[in-house]
Amino acid sequence: MIVANEKRKKNIAEYLLYMWQVEDLIRANHFDIEKIKKDIISQYDQPEAVKEKITRWYEELIDMMRTEGVKEKGHIQINQNVIIELTDLHLRLLKSPQETVYGAVYYQTLPYIVELRSKSGGEKLSEIETCFTALYGYLLLRMQQKPVSEETQQAIKQISSFLALLAEKYRQEKAGELNLEEK
Template identity: 55%
Template sequence: MYIASAKRKENIAEYLLYMWQIEDIIRANNLDIDKIKSNIIDKFDLNDDQRKELTEWYESLIDMMRRENVETSGHLQLNKNTLLMLNDLHHALLKDPKFDVYASEFYKTLPYIVELRSRQGESKLDEIETCFAALYGTLMLKLQGKGISVDTQKAIAQITKFISLLSKYHKLDQEDKLWDNQ
């Protein structure tokens, strides 16, 4: 919760990837708050109020996951909303000629997005979610100690560059500094 809050303010991409990881952590603990307390919450050096607050945050996420039927897969609506917001910003940036650097990075990334979609078959993911899925998948491979091919590393480097730029523009937009200063 504390990490998520900080990431949301500073870097929306890191926030979203972190929240996807939290969803998976909750699933790995079978949506059981007692397991989450012993495996996660108790590992932090927190005072009683912080511990209570963090426990309530996990409990609310568990409740949302159950109500939204994402206990085994999928993403919470709050995370889907973040993706929708980023996708809307993405399209607005592409339409505005003042953001030609952004458009250029997108078109450098697009072949990798197309390749990823072709590997997934009938993918219903939009471009931004495809990028995040690739970044998250790579993160999971690294955490598992699995190797990543040179081609994948090249693709992830470009996707990272593109998503970093989108995150930068999101932060400026949140600070009301994006559209006036271009």
């Protein structure tokens, strides 16, 4: 909750990856709030009142995951909404004549997106969700200390740059600093 709130304010891409990790932590702990309290929440160096808020936050996420049918896989609607928002912004950035740098970075990333989508086994993900899925998969491989090919590392580097730029544009838009209208 504390980390999520900070990340949401500073970097929407990091926020989304963090929230996907929280979903996986909930799954790994079998939706058992007592286990989550013992293994995760107890590690926070926070007063009891804050730990109670964190516990309620996890309980709400558990309820959402159950209600929305994403116990095995998938993402809760609040996380899907971030993807939808980012996809909408992405499309508006591509149409904006002022955003030539964004367009150039996107077109440098596009071959990797196309390749990833062809390997996805027919799963219909947006380009933005494809990028996040690739980055999250890479992070999981790194945490498991599994080898990653040079080719994959190159793709992840480009995708990371693209998502970082999109996240910055999102921050600018939320701060009222982004004007996509034609001049």
